Amino acid sequence: MxxxxxxxxxxxxxxxxxxxxxxxxxxxxxxxxxxxxxxxxxxxxxxxxxxxxxxxxxxxxxxxxxxxxxxxxxxxxxxxxxxxxxxxxxxxxxxxxxxxxxxxxxxxxxxxxxxxxxxxxxxxxxxxxxxxxxxxxxxxxxxxxxxxxxxxxxxxxxxxxxxxxxxxxxxxxxxxxxxxxxxxxxxxxxxxxxxxxxxxxxxxxxxxxxxxxxxxxxxxxxxxxxxxxxxxxxxxxxxxxxxxxxxxxxxxxxxxxxxxxxxxxxxxxxxxxxxxxxxxxxxxxxxxxxxxxxxxxxxxxxxxxxxxxxxxxxxxxxxxxxxxxxxxxxxxxxxxxxxxxxxxxxxxxxxxxxxxxxxxxxxxxxxxxxxxxxxxxxxxxxxxxxxxxxxxxxxxxTDNPQMGQMIQDAVDKTDQGIRALRNLAANIALSEGKPTEAPQQRAAELGYSAFDGAFRQWLRGIDHDDNPETLSRDWYSQARQLLQRLGSHLAGQASPKAIVGRDVNVNGTTQHYSAALAEIWFRSRVNGIFNQTATERANHRDSANQSDNDGTNA
Known part of the structure; x- marks a missing residue:
């Protein structure tokens, strides 16, 4: 009742x-x-x-x-x-x-x-x-x-x-x-x-x-x-x-x-x-x-x-x-x-x-x-x-296509962010010579569990469809901060062996892996995923094209 x-x-x-x-x-x-x-x-x-x-x-x-x-x-x-x-x-x-x-x-x-x-x-x-x-x-x-x-x-x-x-x-x-x-x-x-x-x-x-x-x-x-x-x-x-x-x-x-x-x-x-x-x-x-x-x-x-x-x-x-x-x-x-x-x-x-x-x-x-x-x-x-x-x-x-695309982007980028978290867990495991499947699964569960409440709360606050860019910017900021906290949590649990790291053969190329490098790669990936809203990306492309036309170093 x-x-x-x-x-x-x-x-x-x-x-x-x-x-x-x-x-x-x-x-x-x-x-x-x-x-x-x-x-x-x-x-x-x-x-x-x-x-x-x-x-x-x-x-x-x-x-x-x-x-x-x-x-x-x-x-x-x-x-x-x-x-x-x-x-x-x-x-x-x-x-x-x-x-x-x-x-x-x-x-x-x-x-x-x-x-x-x-x-x-x-x-x-x-x-x-x-x-x-x-x-x-x-x-x-x-x-x-x-x-x-x-x-x-x-x-x-x-x-x-x-x-x-x-x-x-x-x-x-x-x-x-x-x-x-x-x-x-x-x-x-x-x-x-x-x-x-x-x-x-x-x-x-x-x-x-x-x-x-x-x-x-x-x-x-x-x-x-x-x-x-x-x-x-x-x-x-x-x-x-x-x-x-x-x-x-x-x-x-x-x-x-x-x-x-x-x-x-x-x-x-x-x-x-x-x-x-x-x-x-x-x-x-x-x-x-x-x-x-x-x-x-x-x-x-x-x-x-x-x-x-x-x-x-x-x-x-x-x-x-x-x-x-x-x-x-x-x-x-x-x-x-x-x-x-x-x-x-x-x-x-x-x-x-x-x-x-x-x-x-x-x-x-x-x-x-x-x-x-x-x-x-x-x-x-x-x-x-x-x-x-x-x-x-x-x-x-709503029949506002920008609103629909904003929701689609928010879900897609959240999935991408959690995939980046999975990759972080895999790279830490590689740094200490352990299998990657189980750490990836645990990282995905951790990520979706953490994002579940945050995404629902963000959706609950949407009561209009006339400014999707502001809504998108708000979610990108929340998602980036949450992923960075989760990434720091995973990196903080790395073993001494993962901190020292080791050389790993990847597709015929030897590369050094360590927990610190894995976290750097992760943060770079997260910043790339949640860098700009759709309009900001379009403006950035227009600006870059104009700079190229002016002969400057874009």
């Missing part, structure tokens, strides 16, 4: 009613925030539709959850579909299939529902004993939504009535939909702002794109016919039709996609087990016009495999790479304006929409990245991504 930072457990209706007083959705694990936020955004699609123009969207954004008429519209929608949100209903249980069962009526324990219980390693978790015997209905509902979003692939229980089942088993159809994504949630000051900042109108598309994008049949799952144990025609994507965009339908469909058929085991108050079977298969190739909350990359490998001229895949997050290092590809200045496709990268359409529609470019937001790295043929979750950037929306939406 915004008022005191406390946590409260609220119903969906209470969450909408208090959305202006809620800082953010929390969960039993970070991935739940993304999954549950997408569920609420899907409800906005269900109530307000897909084709809002910029003025309509601004009105909803500005009204806020405290507006009586707006809240009445949401409550009427909730009342209309209330019967589809009963977790234990006999006919239409929420996110489940009534009567789902296997031939032997087996079910699994709660470790199959709770994603943060390591597969096959139950001792490496805080949940033991009673924690895996039963959970309350509210917690079960949160995990139900999260499993439908992120469940790993692998063999599932075979549901009676599913023709795909062989030998009582449901063979792998891939990870759940959201598991394909490198997800981005744009978080505002309160939950209402967060939901609106991720609610993308179909008006986001340029004229050349809009003609080929169909969201007419898009609706959240509770507005569709109740699911059965069988795959749903028009949603279950055959292998041979991978990349066929007709299966995506639109954002509300994907935000509530049912990649699994599930049924909770319960006693009307607590949940004690679950049955998880295969649902509707869907692969992410070319879903960029339907899934707005991830970036996309062009895949020549998939183009060759699917024999299609252009194929885009979600640009997933790397758990070992901080979010700020990939920031340049998310900026509005990265858009080419090419509606026919062919760009190597496409930034999330949620950010494209904010560039077009958001009335307050300078508002502070939190860009929150979520993702999963699967292992063992996508059958287990190896790692999760939960990273944030506190940033002004102007950074993500």
């Amino acid at each position: 915004l008022s005191d930072g406390s946590h409260r457990e609220l119903s969906i209706i209470e969450t909408f009613e208090q959305a202006g007083d809620i800082r953010s959705i929390d969960g039993d694990m970070p991935l739940q925030r993304f999954a549950l936020s997408r569920l609420l955004v899907a409800m906005l699609y269900g109530r307000f539709g897909h084709d809002l123009d910029v003025d309509d969207w601004k009105s909803l954004y500005d009204y806020g959850a405290g507006n009586p008429s707006l809240m009445q519209a949401i409550l009427e929608y909730c009342d209309e579909w209330r019967y589809r949100f009963d977790l234990f209903d006999d006919r239409y249980p929420f996110y489940q299939v009534a009567g789902l069962h296997t031939a032997k009526h087996e079910t699994s324990g709660l470790e199959r529902l709770i994603l943060d219980v390591p597969s096959g390693e139950p001792f490496f978790t805080t949940r033991m004993g009673d924690g895996l015997q039963s959970i309350r209905a509210a917690e079960a509902a949160r995990w139900l939504v999260t499993v439908q979003a992120y469940d790993a692939s692998g063999i599932k229980s075979g549901a009676v009535g599913d023709p795909r089942v062989k030998g009582g088993k449901g063979y792998p159809i891939g990870v759940a939909w959201t598991g394909h994504l490198g997800g981005y949630l744009v978080e505002g000051t309160n939950l209402w702002q967060t939901l609106m900042l991720n609610y993308v109108s179909q008006d986001v598309f340029e004229s050349g794109e809009a003609a080929s994008v169909q969201w007419d049949d898009d609706k959240p799952v509770w507005e569709r016919e109740p699911l059965t144990q069988q795959a749903t025609k028009g949603f279950d994507q055959p292998v041979e039709r991978t990349g066929d965009t007709s299966f995506f339908h639109g954002p509300a469909t994907l935000m509530t996609w049912q990649g699994r058929r599930m049924l909770l085991v319960h006693d009307d108050e607590t949940v004690t087990g679950v049955l998880v079977c295969n649902g509707d298969r869907l692969k992410p190739q070319n879903a960029q016009h339907h899934e707005p909350m991830t970036a996309w990359r062009r895949s020549p490998t998939q183009e060759k495999a699917l024999k299609r001229p252009v194929v885009y895949m979600p640009r997933k997050h790397d758990p070992s790479r901080a979010l700020w290092r990939g920031l340049p590809l998310l900026l509005a200045t990265h858009d080419s304006g090419n509606p026919t496709g062919g760009d190597d990268f496409i930034r999330p359409y949620s950010l494209k929409w904010l560039s077009k529609a958001c009335p307050e470019r300078s508002i502070p937001v939190r860009l929150h990245a979520f993702g999963v790295e699967y292992g063992n043929n996508d059958a287990v979750i190896d790692a999760t991504v939960d990273d944030t950037l506190d940033i002004s929306l102007v950074v993500l939406t």
Whole structure:
């Protein structure tokens, strides 16, 4: 909550009613925030539709959850579909299939529902004993939504009535939909702002794109016919039709996609087990016009495999790479304006929409990245991504090309500076005749750890886009000083043998290496990297050319 930072457990209706007083959705694990936020955004699609123009969207954004008429519209929608949100209903249980069962009526324990219980390693978790015997209905509902979003692939229980089942088993159809994504949630000051900042109108598309994008049949799952144990025609994507965009339908469909058929085991108050079977298969190739909350990359490998001229895949997050290092590809200045496709990268359409529609470019937001790295043929979750950037929306939406280039240069030069730090560590190791790989790795870890907080703090202070040169100069100064401190730290740890140094054969040439020389080379390299801003470099080139023309020694 915004008022005191406390946590409260609220119903969906209470969450909408208090959305202006809620800082953010929390969960039993970070991935739940993304999954549950997408569920609420899907409800906005269900109530307000897909084709809002910029003025309509601004009105909803500005009204806020405290507006009586707006809240009445949401409550009427909730009342209309209330019967589809009963977790234990006999006919239409929420996110489940009534009567789902296997031939032997087996079910699994709660470790199959709770994603943060390591597969096959139950001792490496805080949940033991009673924690895996039963959970309350509210917690079960949160995990139900999260499993439908992120469940790993692998063999599932075979549901009676599913023709795909062989030998009582449901063979792998891939990870759940959201598991394909490198997800981005744009978080505002309160939950209402967060939901609106991720609610993308179909008006986001340029004229050349809009003609080929169909969201007419898009609706959240509770507005569709109740699911059965069988795959749903028009949603279950055959292998041979991978990349066929007709299966995506639109954002509300994907935000509530049912990649699994599930049924909770319960006693009307607590949940004690679950049955998880295969649902509707869907692969992410070319879903960029339907899934707005991830970036996309062009895949020549998939183009060759699917024999299609252009194929885009979600640009997933790397758990070992901080979010700020990939920031340049998310900026509005990265858009080419090419509606026919062919760009190597496409930034999330949620950010494209904010560039077009958001009335307050300078508002502070939190860009929150979520993702999963699967292992063992996508059958287990190896790692999760939960990273944030506190940033002004102007950074993500500015169309000032100098601003975009300034951010790109800042990231690139920071990477170059840390490579110089790696080289310093390698040269010190060479000075004492030791292997270089381990010192380089430690230096890189030290560098990125030190720069992580500094770069985030610098980004947090950017609230305008009219003077990128000053911003760039400020970062160059900070980065140079930080690298010099790190370099002095590494050099200060050099052994007596490295201080004395030794002769090293480099590419057939003998050269003396020592810790002191390594630090001199490092400082020279750092000064070269962070020497001038773009304008200063251009002025320097002009000045040099003029001096040459005057016959002076430039």
